[in-house]
Amino acid sequence: MAMESPTIHLLLYTVATAVMVVAELQRFEHAVKADGSLKFLVVGDWGRRGLYNQSNVAYQMGNVGDKMDVDFIVSAGDNFYDNGLVDEDDLAFYDSFTNIYTAPSLQKQWYSVLGNHDYRGNVLAQLSPTLRQRDHKWLCMRSFILHAGNMELLFVDTTPFQDKYFTETDHEYDWRGVLPQQEYISNLLKDVDVALKESSSKWKIVVGHHTIFSAGHHGNTQELVDKLLPILLDNKVNLYINGHDHCLQHIGSSNSQLQFLTSGGGSKAWRGDINQWNLDEMKFFYDGQGFMGVEITEDEVDVFFYDIFGNILHKWSGSDYTHSVL
Numbered sequence: 001m002a003m004e005s006p007t008i009h010l011l012l013y014t015v016a017t018a019v020m021v022v023a024e025l026q027r028f029e030h031a032v033k034a035d036g037s038l039k040f041l042v043v044g045d046w047g048r049r050g051l052y053n054q055s056n057v058a059y060q061m062g063n064v065g066d067k068m069d070v071d072f073i074v075s076a077g078d079n080f081y082d083n084g085l086v087d088e089d090d091l092a093f094y095d096s097f098t099n100i101y102t103a104p105s106l107q108k109q110w111y112s113v114l115g116n117h118d119y120r121g122n123v124l125a126q127l128s129p130t131l132r133q134r135d136h137k138w139l140c141m142r143s144f145i146l147h148a149g150n151m152e153l154l155f156v157d158t159t160p161f162q163d164k165y166f167t168e169t170d171h172e173y174d175w176r177g178v179l180p181q182q183e184y185i186s187n188l189l190k191d192v193d194v195a196l197k198e199s200s201s202k203w204k205i206v207v208g209h210h211t212i213f214s215a216g217h218h219g220n221t222q223e224l225v226d227k228l229l230p231i232l233l234d235n236k237v238n239l240y241i242n243g244h245d246h247c248l249q250h251i252g253s254s255n256s257q258l259q260f261l262t263s264g265g266g267s268k269a270w271r272g273d274i275n276q277w278n279l280d281e282m283k284f285f286y287d288g289q290g291f292m293g294v295e296i297t298e299d300e301v302d303v304f305f306y307d308i309f310g311n312i313l314h315k316w317s318g319s320d321y322t323h324s325v326l
């Protein structure tokens, strides 16, 4: 029997690599309500075993989720503090997620991205399908597309964009599947651009863990301002939703329809570190805990920020033609 040629192996490896490089983002479909509308909650920066008011935020999410009749939940990352999950059997998955978000209205699909704290643990464990089997509402991926009715929700893995994590010596990050960094970022940006250009959805929403603009503790993420923001503007994205700063925040644009929404109040908050911002753009800032609700219909998107008592702190309504702050 002839021995296999090393050339064939090399060829197969090259093809496999090429396939990975041009791979498109995985796509999910979510059914809309009978009237075509869609409702969901957004929470970020939460997993602290119920502490720092995580359980109280979860309780109100359950109440509001019930009243709104939400279709799904979005997690904006930093899912498990301080250092992600150790492995698939890490009890933090139950202590910070399954046994916290117990309300019936929250037993819907959760769509989650990773935050920088998740990258400090075993990323592959958090992405593992095993966790989905243990709790069916869990779904966490690096970057993916969710299509529902007239909305396209694009989840983007933002941690690899921030250069400082690659040189930081205080913490270790799990970069498996991410290196080389520049290649990973450039492929991801291409995928995001293509997905947005191919989308015929009326409402285009991008979710990432890190801020683009923020008056909070972390402030702007310059790498995203430089690399991701131009793609969002070019493709007329309506909303950019993030966590990372532990606050609730709405920054508008003076020269585009894009709104910047921070929902990072899932547990520890009240940092007391707020930077000055142009008041024409700063629509709302709340330093405490809470979460966000989004309702989408054919003609309108409504955004609500809730505090820990279930009070609506801020509401914003937008359409293709008019924006109004109520």
Ligand SMILES: [Zn+2]
Residues within 6 Å of the ligand: 078, 115, 116, 117, 209, 243, 244, 245
């Ligand atoms: Zn973060």
